[in-house]
Amino acid sequence: MGSDITRRTILMNTAAVGVGTAVAAAVPTGVATAAPSAGRPEKQPEKRPVSANGWEIEDRADHISTVWTRPVSGTGLETALRIGDVEAVLVHVIRRFHYEVERINTIDLAGWRKLGGTSRKRPESNLSSGTAVRIRPGAGAEDSYFPQQVLTIRDILADCEGTVRWGGDDEDVDESLYYVAVGPDSEALPRVAWKIREWNATPGAGAGVIVDPSLPARRKRVQRYR
Numbered sequence: 072m073g074s075d076i077t078r079r080t081i082l083m084n085t086a087a088v089g090v091g092t093a094v095a096a097a098v099p100t101g102v103a104t105a106a107p108s109a110g111r112p113e114k115q116p117e118k119r120p121v122s123a124n125g126w127e128i129e130d131r132a133d134h135i136s137t138v139w140t141r142p143v144s145g146t147g148l149e150t151a152l153r154i155g156d157v158e159a160v161l162v163h164v165i166r167r168f169h170y171e172v173e174r175i176n177t178i179d180l181a182g183w184r185k186l187g188g189t190s191r192k193r194p195e196s197n198l199s200s201g202t203a204v205r206i207r208p209g210a211g212a213e214d215s216y217f218p219q220q221v222l223t224i225r226d227i228l229a230d231c232e233g234t235v236r237w238g239g240d241d242e243d244v245d246e247s248l249y250y251v252a253v254g255p256d257s258e259a260l261p262r263v264a265w266k267i268r269e270w271n272a273t274p275g276a277g278a279g280v281i282v283d284p285s286l287p288a289r290r291k292r293v294q295r296y297r
Contacts, residue, residue, distance in 0.1 A: 123192055125254035126153065126200035132183045138201035140182075144271075145279060148175060150182035153201030156264035157251055160231055161204055163267045164249050166278035167227045168206055172220050181205040194241055194250055203250035211247040213239070226284035229293045230267070234260050240297075 119127045132138040132151040140151045143162050146169045152158045161182075169175045186199035197203035210216070216224065221239075228237055234257065238248030253260050270277030282289065 120191060122186075122196040122198075122200040122202065123194055124197050124200070124202055124251055126157075126197070126202045126251070127255075128186055128191070128196075128199045129153075129183065129201055130185065132201070138183045143169070143180075145170075146175065148177060148180055150180050150204060151201065152182050152204070156260050157202050159264040159267050160234060160251065160260065161202075161249065163230065163270075163278055164227055164235060165204060165206065167230070168224070170279055171223050171227075171281060172216070173207070175206060179207045181208055193243075194236075194238055194248060195245065197250040203248060205247045206249065208247050211238070211245045213244045213246065215246045222284045225293045225297065226282065226289055229289070229296045230263075231296075232259060232263050233296045234263050 122128055127137075129136045129138045133140055137153050137155075138151050139154050140149050141154065141158055141162065142149045143165050146166060148165065148169070150165070152161055165175070165180065182198070182204050183201045184198045186196060189196050189199070195203070198205070207215070224237060224239075228235055234251060234253050236250055236252035238245035238250070241248075251260070267277065284290070284293075
């Protein structure tokens with residue numbers, strides 16, 4: 072019986088060695104030595120340039136891009152914007168402006184444009200990431216609007232709860248510019264975009280429903296987000 076145990080043990084050990092040799096032979100030589108070299112950092116993917124608000128700049132629209140020409144419902148207008156939450160919020164701004172501030176003609180609305188020589192630190196660089204629009208580009212100078220129009224513009228911005236900024240409030244005033252004021256990791260932007268989408272699906276809510284921005288409750292709301 073002792074010889075049987077010894078013979079069985081030898082056979083089992085021999086089989087194990089054979090399996091290990093077969094596995095080693097099946098592994099390509101390059102894989103066997105593929106462990107990362109100590110102290111050598113892995114190559115990081117190249118970071119894409121971003122506009123002033125932290126969103127990636129796009130070199131083109133409507134082709135292999137996050138920026139596409141989108142319709143502005145109820146206005147007959149369209150413009151190139153970053154699709155998704157940015158689109159939802161900026162289209163809301165455009166619609167309310169069109170209905171309540173001043174009718175927008177096709178030539179008076181501009182979205183994405185190539186960065187060109189614009190500094191990435193300037194607010195207008197946000198156009199190149201699809202996160203800004205110009206409404207009435209010729210009305211960039213200060214005091215381009217009547218006081219009642221400004222009151223309505225501020226009411227529109229209050230809808231956006233701080234996620235959109237008006238160039239009229241910048242140090243270098245540009246009253247034609249409206250841009251997303253939060254980065255791509257913002258938790259507020261998806262929440263505001265969802266709210267606006269719900270308004271759009273609810274009769275008697277959202278853009279197209281004329282409100283009185285001079286009401287105390289609405290003016291108080293404006294101050295909260297200004």
